[in-house]
Amino acid sequence: MRIFIDTADTTELQEAFDTGLVDGCTTNPSLIAKSGKDFKEVIGEICKMTDGPVSAEVASTEADMMIKEGLRLAQIADNVVVKLPLTWDGLKACRALSEENIDTNVTLCFTATQAWLAAKAGATYISPFIGRLDDLGQQGMELIGEIRGLYDAQDYDTQILAASIRGPLHVKEAALLGADVATIPPKVFKSLLNHPLTDKGLDAFVKDWAGTGQTIL
Ligand code: E4P
Numbered sequence: 714m715r716i717f718i719d720t721a722d723t724t725e726l727q728e729a730f731d732t733g734l735v736d737g738c739t740t741n742p743s744l745i746a747k748s749g750k751d752f753k754e755v756i757g758e759i760c761k762m763t764d765g766p767v768s769a770e771v772a773s774t775e776a777d778m779m780i781k782e783g784l785r786l787a788q789i790a791d792n793v794v795v796k797l798p799l800t801w802d803g804l805k806a807c808r809a810l811s812e813e814n815i816d817t818n819v820t821l822c823f824t825a826t827q828a829w830l831a832a833k834a835g836a837t838y839i840s841p842f843i844g845r846l847d848d849l850g851q852q853g854m855e856l857i858g859e860i861r862g863l864y865d866a867q868d869y870d871t872q873i874l875a876a877s878i879r880g881p882l883h884v885k886e887a888a889l890l891g892a893d894v895a896t897i898p899p900k901v902f903k904s905l906l907n908h909p910l911t912d913k914g915l916d917a918f919v920k921d922w923a924g925t926g927q928t929i930l
Contacts, residue, residue: 714888717896719876721748721755723762725899730762737765739840739876739896741796741820742772753789760790768818768838768896770796771806779806787815794818794837799827804834811835818874825859832869838894842877843887853877854886861891881905 715736718729721744729735738759745752756769769789771782783795783806794816797803807817811834818838819831823846828839841860846853860873875887875895881904887895897905 714892715894716902717766717768717874717894718902719744719878719896719898721745721750721759722899723748723755723758726759727762729899729902735763735765735902736894737763737767737792739768739796739818739874741768741770753786756786756793757789760792764792766794766816766818766838767792768794768796768820770820771798774798774800774802776802776805776809779803780809783810783815783817784813787813796820796840799823799831804830807831807834807836811837820876822860823856825856825863828856828860828871828873829863829867829869832864832867832871836871838872838874840874840876840896843875843883844877844879846877847879854883854890857887857890857892 716734717737717739718726718735719739720726721740726738748755759767769786771779773779773782779797786795787793795810796818797807799819799821807819810817816837818840819836820840822828822839822841831839841856843853857875872893875892878884878895878897878901880901884895884905
């Protein structure tokens, strides 16, 4: 499973890219608003930080305008993925942009039938929102399994991009269920590594090694 970072904060993003383990980035209008930066500028900046996919979301809700915005966003860099909402207009725009060989990420997916329609519209990625389903008392993760089963049974190559990830358990379960990618907030990405026994164990090894007085080089 590939890892994208879900942020428009370029400082946090660079820190994540520096690990060498991150494959791309997703943004959304709320993250852009939080960054306080100019949308097209920040997408350009992120696209220079990675060769991997960078999702940039359209702002309009009507297909014709979404297509125009998508074409404009795709001009920013070769690795821009145009993000579109899971509406009839979004799917029309998805079909049109796919026919122009522009990568798309269909977002705000909450059911397997929505994911099926997105695949039929030629989406490169589908973004099921796990955490927001959990917030309503549903098992968000079940959706990943359903979409995996549906895409495999029907032979669609749309990639499942697990989104609205709230913690390490979501990441682990998404990977076990066969998601192609998880887009992870920077804080959750850092938490994937943490374990007190790792820290404690390393402290002991460092101390014991120092006691030997030896060097390796
Ligand atoms: C995905 O592309 C979205 O930007 C994101 O995962 C939404 O997460 P949230 O539900 O935490 O806002």
